Amino acid sequence: MTELSRTAAFGPDLAGPILVEGGTEARLSIAEMAETFGVTLRALRFYEEKGLLRPERKGARRFYGAREIGRMRVILQAKRIGLTLVEIREVISLLEGRSSRMSQLRSLREMCARQEDLLSEQLEQLQAQAKETASVVAALEGLIEANPDA
Helix, strand or coil: CCHHHHCCCCCCHHHCCCCCCCCCCCCEEHHHHHHHHCCCHHHHHHHHHCCCCCCEEECCEEEECHHHHHHHHHHHHHHHCCCCHHHHHHHHHHHHCCCCHHHHHHHHHHHHHHHHHHHHHHHHHHHHHHHHHHHHHHHHHHHHHHCCCC
């Protein structure tokens, strides 16, 4: 990642958009944006199609300013923790809304806590499935060892 993509307020990316130091806003082309965040051009176009990114357009070219760079940080962290596109849109709306910063943080905490609960439940289910699968594998190994010539 470039320094531009790392410059943010302390805290998780979900806690708010990127802050760019200095008076001039940096702008990235679509290729630079893709390289900065390790995503494909197709992914950027997909996020634009879904209304999550709104790059500035000059002819057929797209340019991403600080706001879109911040949004991308939020999108990617939200995706990493398993939020859906609808939930990611909610996060962005929340962060760009008019509610107080503390209200935003509390709402984000609630969303992330719900996601944590969901992931914990899924982890328990996966652990149970892994245990059951190990039991089946052990039983099959026993049958194979008991009948090596079959």
